[in-house]
Amino acid sequence: MKIRVQLLLLFSFIVIPLLVAGQTRIISGRVTSFKQYPVKGITIKAKKAKTETKTNNLGEFEIEVKKKDVIKIKEPVFTDYTQKITEDTKSLDINLIFINDKRNIEIAADAGYISRENLDYGVEHLFEANNMYANFINVFDAIKYALPETTLIVENGNRAVQFRGAKSIHGSNAALMVVDGVIVEDVTFINPPQVRSISKLPPSQASLYGARAANGVIIIETW
Numbered sequence: 001m002k003i004r005v006q007l008l009l010l011f012s013f014i015v016i017p018l019l020v021a022g023q024t025r026i027i028s029g030r031v032t033s034f035k036q037y038p039v040k041g042i043t044i045k046a047k048k049a050k051t052e053t054k055t056n057n058l059g060e061f062e063i064e065v066k067k068k069d070v071i072k073i074k075e076p077v078f079t080d081y082t083q084k085i086t087e088d089t090k091s092l093d094i095n096l097i098f099i100n101d102k103r104n105i106e107i108a109a110d111a112g113y114i115s116r117e118n119l120d121y122g123v124e125h126l127f128e129a130n131n132m133y134a135n136f137i138n139v140f141d142a143i144k145y146a147l148p149e150t151t152l153i154v155e156n157g158n159r160a161v162q163f164r165g166a167k168s169i170h171g172s173n174a175a176l177m178v179v180d181g182v183i184v185e186d187v188t189f190i191n192p193p194q195v196r197s198i199s200k201l202p203p204s205q206a207s208l209y210g211a212r213a214a215n216g217v218i219i220i221e222t223w
Contacts, residue, residue, distance in 0.1 A: 024049055024064050027085065029092030031059045033078070034122035035129040039096060039113050045072045046085075077104040077113070079132065097132050098122070127193075127223070134193040143187075143218065146198035150175070150218075158186055163200075163216040175216040176209055183209070187220065196221045 031039045038059030045052040046063055047070040053063045065071070065085050071092065073081040078096040098104070098114075100123050109116040128134040136142040140152050143161055153162045153173060160174035177184050178201075201217035209217055 024066050026062055026064055027089060027091060028060065028062045029094060031055045031061065031073070031094045031096060033096045033098050033114055033130070034118075034126040035095050036126070037114050037118045037122060039078075041112055042073060042075055042078075042096070045074075046070070047072060075113075077108045077111075095129075098130050100130070131193055131195070133195040133198075136192040139187050139190040139192055139195065139220075142192045142195055143198055143220075147200055147218065159188065161218060173215055175218050176206075176212050177218050177220065178209075179220045180222055183212075190220065190222065194222045196223050 029044070031042050031044075033039050038055070038057070040055050040057045040059060042055045042059075042061075043052055044055065044061050044063050046065045048066040049064050049069055051064045053061050055061045063071070067085075067087070069085040071081075071083045071085060073094070073096065075096070077099055079099060081094060081096060083092060083094070098108070098119070105116070105119050105123070108114055108119055114122075122130060133142040133145075136145065140159060140161065144150055144152070147161075147163075149164045150161045151164070153160050155172060155174050160172075161177070162173045163175055177187050179187060179190065197220070199219050201213075201219050206213040206217040
């Protein structure tokens with residue numbers, strides 16, 4: 001009797017959790033670009049399940065995932081895509097952001113991701129659909145998305161951005177903001193759809209801005 005109880009406990013506390021942890025399921029999805037054109041031949045990977053698949057001609061896919069898995073897409077002509085899978089995730093509607101330059105247009109068309117005709121039209125007429133920053137209400141939300149290590153602060157009555165670790169008691173904690181090569185004190189005038197890229201300048205390059213770069217430098221480029 002005692003052995004049976006021990007075996008039952010072993011099964012309950014070790015075997016069952018292992019079985020649950022190893023459970024997989026299938027989720028489906030669709031990949032588009034410019035929020036309307038199906039992207040075919042794109043590789044979709046599930047990190048925990050170690051599975052991968054490709055989109056069909058309609059941009060559709062099915063993939064096996066594990067609990068709390070992470071979906072990843074990394075293709076040379078699109079921005080990287082990462083999505084955490086929750087228990088409520090039934091399907092994925094993915095819009096990839098096309099990195100617009102002449103070389104990428106040729107690569108994407110040759111690879112068959114999107115037709116040349118759709119690429120040309122999308123680049124010329126569907127700007128906001130291909131701009132991840134157009135989804136944000138203000139530029140500070142866009143900065144937080146691009147640089148998760150930042151926080152919004154208020155200094156002298158103005159909104160500013162601080163990098164994690166900047167804790168000056170008497171001086172400023174605000175990062176230096178450079179927009180299209182020009183130092184600005186306030187970025188509230190920027191409309192998110194205008195933003196092309198947001199990045200943090202490496203320390204070796206930030207030093208070019210002198211003491212003002214002590215709290216880091218954020219580079220914003222607009223269209």
